[in-house]
Amino acid sequence: MDPKPHPEHRYVVALLENDHRTIREIYQRYAAQVKQLVCANSGTPDDARDLFQEALLLIARQARDKGLVLSCPFGAYLYVLCRRKWLNELKRRQRSEVTIREAEPYKGNSDAEALADAALEEDARRQLFQHYFNKLSKSCRTLIQLSWSGISMQEVAEQLGYTYAYARKRKSECIAQLTQWIQASPLFKVLKQE
Amino acid sequence: MFIHIEDYLDDALPPAERAAFEEELRRDPELAQMVALVRQARKHLVRQWAGEPTEAALVDTLRHIGKDYFQGAAAVPAAKVRAVFFQRLALAAAAVLALLVAAWLFFLRPPQHERLYARYKALPEASFAVRSAEGAGLSDEAAQAFNRRRYKEALAALEEHLRRDPEDAEARYFAGLCLLELRRFSEARAAFEQIARVPAWTDEARWYTALSYLREGNFSECRRLLEQLPPESVRYGQARQLLEALKP
Numbered sequence: 001m002d003p004k005p006h007p008e009h010r011y012v013v014a015l016l017e018n019d020h021r022t023i024r025e026i027y028q029r030y031a032a033q034v035k036q037l038v039c040a041n042s043g044t045p046d047d048a049r050d051l052f053q054e055a056l057l058l059i060a061r062q063a064r065d066k067g068l069v070l071s072c073p074f075g076a077y078l079y080v081l082c083r084r085k086w087l088n089e090l091k092r093r094q095r096s097e098v099t100i101r102e103a104e105p106y107k108g109n110s111d112a113e114a115l116a117d118a119a120l121e122e123d124a125r126r127q128l129f130q131h132y133f134n135k136l137s138k139s140c141r142t143l144i145q146l147s148w149s150g151i152s153m154q155e156v157a158e159q160l161g162y163t164y165a166y167a168r169k170r171k172s173e174c175i176a177q178l179t180q181w182i183q184a185s186p187l188f189k190v191l192k193q194e
Numbered sequence: 195m196f197i198h199i200e201d202y203l204d205d206a207l208p209p210a211e212r213a214a215f216e217e218e219l220r221r222d223p224e225l226a227q228m229v230a231l232v233r234q235a236r237k238h239l240v241r242q243w244a245g246e247p248t249e250a251a252l253v254d255t256l257r258h259i260g261k262d263y264f265q266g267a268a269a270v271p272a273a274k275v276r277a278v279f280f281q282r283l284a285l286a287a288a289a290v291l292a293l294l295v296a297a298w299l300f301f302l303r304p305p306q307h308e309r310l311y312a313r314y315k316a317l318p319e320a321s322f323a324v325r326s327a328e329g330a331g332l333s334d335e336a337a338q339a340f341n342r343r344r345y346k347e348a349l350a351a352l353e354e355h356l357r358r359d360p361e362d363a364e365a366r367y368f369a370g371l372c373l374l375e376l377r378r379f380s381e382a383r384a385a386f387e388q389i390a391r392v393p394a395w396t397d398e399a400r401w402y403t404a405l406s407y408l409r410e411g412n413f414s415e416c417r418r419l420l421e422q423l424p425p426e427s428v429r430y431g432q433a434r435q436l437l438e439a440l441k442p
Contacts, residue, residue, distance in 0.1 A: 018251050018252050018255055023256070023259055027262070027263040028263070031264060035263075035264060045264045045265070046264065049260045049263075052260065052264070053256045053257070053260055057249065057252065057253065060249070060252055065241050125234075125238060126238055129235050129239055130242060133239055135319075137320075137321045137364070138318060138320075138364050142395075144239075145239075147200075148236050161363070168197055171196075172196035172200070175196045175235075178235065179196075179228065183231065
């Protein structure tokens with residue numbers, strides 16, 4: 001039996017449905033907490049705004065792609081996500097070990113921690129594929145995107161003005177390049193296979 | 195190998211070949227790993243592309259609402275400057291700074307159309323590596339020159355290539371971007387017009403044509419073109435934002 005979602009799952013639904021009024025409520029309730037976390041730890045209000053926005057996007061993606069069902073208060077999940085992401089950002093900026101000064105409002109909420117872990121790992125994987133895909137030449141990207149979007153290779157070849165055989169050969173080379181980069185990436189080795 | 199993997203994942207192999215391929219997968223863990231990787235890449239990227247339009251709309255909402263909740267820096271308490279001398283020095287410095295800012299605003303600050311152009315142009319990174327390896331003739335030097343913002347040099351290489359291969363839409367796209375950066379607006383638009391007929395390039399061509407009018411200061415033409423971008427265009431979200439910024 002599916003677990004019953006937390007009543008605050010409505011915030012997740014609001015993100016999926018781009019429901020302005022409820023999204024405003026999310027900001028109303030939780031923005032100050034995240035702003036405080038960031039500003040007390042070497043960040044600016046602009047950093048806090050970007051972090052908050054990225055965390056909400058991440059939650060929306062988890063809901064859209066992984067069918068996220070909220071099993072803890074939304075605020076706890078959002079805060080733990082923001083905290084982890086900010087810690088990563090500080091590490092990236094300082095290139096050394098960092099700690100965060102905070103009141104730890106949701107310490108020990110294991111559901112929130114587990115959801116945040118899953119979301120961040122999924123996001124890292126998404127970024128890995130996106131990053132190396134974007135590194136490909138524009139023509140490779142167009143070719144792969146068209147052919148993976150469900151249209152036949154014959155149509156892809158026609159759209160791009162290639163012969164069918166050339167389009168297949170070219171796609172194969174583009175995918176070879178993509179997978180070679182991904183396999184060589186240190187992040188790929190760290191991420192668990194799905 | 196990848197042609198086979200793709201056919202397998204597309205379920206396009208005839209039954210006998212499919213069975214043989216699956217047998218090979220059982221025997222060869224490296225091949226199995228590669229199939230798993232391509233399958234993962236497809237899944238993640240396809241999901242990402244499918245979600246882009248709704249995500250762009252959500253980003254718009256979040257940006258819009260976020261402005262109201264993260265305004266202004268928390269006041270940083272200024273250090274108390276005790277000595278009057280330092281207070282005066284600070285005042286004098288502030289006055290000089292204010293004058294400099296005023297001078298910048300009146301004389302040096304780029305005009306609105308240049309600022310908006312700079313904010314929205316987000317030029318792509320050129321990479322022709324796969325193509326030059328295939329012997330398509332477009333050297334990676336053109337890409338490097340473009341990425342280092344040496345647009346004249348990049349344009350010369352691209353034009354030379356286009357003389358040999360006038361149908362190369364990607365080369366023409368980057369040539370258009372070089373022309374746009376060099377402020378040769380009508381030539382840039384002519385390049386974009388040529389590639390707009392190729393479906394894969396229509397969006398980009400329209401978007402940068404609109405930006406060429408923006409950079410020229412022709413806001414009404416820029417607005418007209420942005421308004422014509424259909425909602426399924428990958429540039430739709432940016433177009434709406436720019437239209438908002440262009441409101442009088």
